[in-house]
Amino acid sequence: MKRWTTGEVSKQRNISIRTLRYYDQIHLLTPSFRDENGKRYYSEEDLFQLEKILILKSLSLPLENIRDILDKLSYKQILISHFNYLQEQLSKLQTSISNTASLINMIDLDESLSWERVSELVQNSPNSKKWIDYFQEDEKAFLQKTIPNLSHNDKTTQQYISLLRRIEWCIKHNIKPESDEGFQIASELIEISNDHFQGDTKLEEKFWEVRKLPAEETGLYPISEDVLEFVERCIAYVTT
Template identity: 40%
Template sequence: MNFYSTGEVAKMLGVSVRSLRYYDQIGLMSPNKKDDYGKRFYSDEDLLVLKKITILKMSNLSLDNIKKILSDITIEQLLYVHKDYLQQKIEELHASVNHTNSLLNSIKLEGDLKWEQLIPLIQEAQTKNRTDDDWNQFFDDQEQKALKEKLPKLEQDSPQVKQWINLIRRIELCLKRGDNPASEEGQIIAEDTLILSNELFADNEELGEKFFEIRKSPEKSQAMNLYPVKEEVLDFLEKAIQVFEEKVLVD
């Protein structure tokens, strides 16, 4: 039978020496052998038990609960526990990717972010949770479902999101240059916006108009956890669309 010292086991399993000693103290896992000086030696069988403990700890089980089930748990049950742990990690990684996409898209919109701007955005992304109450103020259940399915989300890395981001940046460039909403660039932006809006709300123009009215209000947009688009950007866009639609009627 092979025996391993506490230090050797710690390296083999990626467990701290302190944890191994604590397991022994609370009676969770006592090594098979100790010498006259109290030095611990672990057998291959002990290693198997420690591996079980490691897997069960991954699932956020307390040491007390692990102690209760350790001797009775089957391989199949252990695999289900490990599967749940892996699924949880996948969800956490997916959420992290979404948060990172949100920050990258924020940089595209803002041009650059300073640390004092970045930290609140990270905190918001980590705690962001749209509740039905936020949406119930403005939309019925059917409208909410349609909007949540259709609206581009900042955490997505999709062509549609990039199109809307580029649209906002183009408007900001117009504002910076002092372009009029009726200018050639302003009218191209208006047409592009209507094309994108039609893709979103082709089957429900009334919902699209209702959403845009709410979008123009900073307070209502914040209540719905929508990205804060500058008022001057929305004002430019509204005027550009108005001019464009008037020209279409004349033509």
């Protein structure tokens, strides 16, 4: 039967000898074997106990609590708890990544973004009605796959950001929607929309009506009335 010295366990698991001796001192993990010279050795069962201790420590449990439950939970049960904990941490990390990507794209849209606006967009109220709630279940599934999202950094989202900035530039410089630049913007918007909605004009119109609602009701990135009017006018200019 293989046995391990304190030094070997310390090296393999990157745990200090002092910590292992402390675990022995408080009767949390005591080596099962001692040779004729008094040297202590850990068994394989001891090492499994150590793994359980390390996992429970990663869940931020105090050593006193770990000692109380160590023998009541199997290694598999502890692994399942750790798995659930990691899944929760992953979810939080993915949310943080999405929020950070959203902020990057917001700054691309508005370099003078205020803290109040950032706070309003990041801390969405879970009780408020969001844009997706205005649609039927089959429409939701379709739209969530196709509609650009500021939390994503894909090519289509970047295209929309670029178009919005061009529209804002036109408004700032008094360039009308019924101009060559407006015609080009509308053409690109129509092309992207056709790709997204796959020819479903009814759903496209429904989404556009939701898009025009106040941002605090939909949770969508707020777009000014001037921009929305520019879009409607330039598209009308192209399609009539």
